Amino acid sequence: MNAVVVVYQGNASAPFAIPIAAIRPGTFTRTGGGTGQGAMLVQDQSANRALNRVAGGSWISSFAGGESVTMPPGVWPGIE
Numbered sequence: 001m002n003a004v005v006v007v008y009q010g011n012a013s014a015p016f017a018i019p020i021a022a023i024r025p026g027t028f029t030r031t032g033g034g035t036g037q038g039a040m041l042v043q044d045q046s047a048n049r050a051l052n053r054v055a056g057g058s059w060i061s062s063f064a065g066g067e068s069v070t071m072p073p074g075v076w077p078g079i080e
Contacts, residue, residue, distance in 0.1 A: 025066040039063045 003015040028039040030047070040048040043058040054060050 023066055025064060028063040028065070 002018055002020050004018050005015050006013040026034075029035060030037045030039050030049075032039075037049070040054075040063070041061040042048050042052060042054045043060070045061070046052055048054055048060060
């Protein structure tokens with residue numbers, strides 16, 4: 001357990017304990033071997049490679065795992 005203190009508008013709460021779960025986050029790689037280029041897709045959903053780079057101002061999709069247990073199950077807070 002770790003202690004947390006919330007400060008809001010200069011007022012601190014009493015310390016309270018929260019459980020911290022061990023996690024091992026990681027990004028998937030293109031070859032699946034754990035090294036090298038990440039497994040990422042460019043905006044048209046094709047693989048991001050040296051000859052198919054993402055254009056400036058575009059978005060990419062990255063694949064990762066290791067989030068541990070969430071409450072409720074399967075929900076990752078802050079990701080919409």
